Amino acid sequence: MDEAIAALLDDEFNLAVHDKESILFSCAATDLLNENIMKQVLNSYMPLVKGTDISVAEVYMAGWFRGPMLGMLYMLSAWNKTLDLSLENIQFQVHEATYQDRKYVSCALKLNHTDWVNGPDDEGEVELWKAKKLGDYFAHTVRPIYESIERAGTLKSAMLWGQLPTSLAYGYDRLMASAQCDSVKQKAEANYKLVKELDPALFGRNKNPLAVKFHMTESLQDPNKQMRMKSSCCLYYLVDSGYYCFTCPRLKESERESRREAYRMENQAQL
Secondary structure, rough: OOHHHHHHHHHHHEOOOOOOOOOEEEEHHHHOOOOHHHHHHHHHHHHHHOOOOOOHHHHHHHHHHHHHHHHHHHHHHHOOEEEEEHHHHEEEEEEEEOOOEEEEEEEEEEOOOEEEEOOOOHHHHHHHHHHHHHHHHHHHHHHHHHHHHHOOOOHHHHHHHHHOOOHHHHHHHHHHOOOOHHHHHHHHHHHHHHHHHHOOHHHOOOOOOOOOOOOEEEEEOOOOEEEEOOOOOOOOOHHHOOOOOOOOOOOOOHHHHHHHHHHHHHHHHHO
């Protein structure tokens, strides 16, 4: 694989071609289908993310699939091809990373092999092929891990699926606002719609958990703008020194309004 493409997949979508540096622990994705191993990994992961409850590790692990989900959307839209994202081809590498001189813990999906899976050239076949690849990712990669977390942990899988829709919408918005050509954006729009129309049975749910209608709230900064509420709580308030996010659905509206007022007063004082 071209190193520039490898760097893009790693930087933007947490899909790694090479082993990470500063690995804290790693495991084959298929190992996490074992309940005892899953429990061990959750217990090892919780202190690394400074969780005060095991549910934090469960939700944060669910978030490992955000980047690859967006990566698949991008690859299908820009290149009409994808990578093998089956559990058999994935190794989870939890590692220490740095952003603006601040260290934090991240997880990359290290791919054992990076052979491209090319889509058909025929326009009549490509949409069915994309739907199959997207469906396979959610049904055979994400769902088994989420169900394993549910068996070994404390949360229902509905809470875990709830970690993906906001990231999907944010990633889609970011792609549509990027410098990508119009043809890529048109395909991304179609693929985004395709994800939301996938059969709920692929997720093991009665409804497609990614086809959510977002609630909006007044922006923190600008009273004339609206911003998207999270589809589900990320449990950051259960992290050491954590709190409810401004767009958390669990945050009371009165507290949200208090934060707006405090933020705007502080900004006004700095002018």
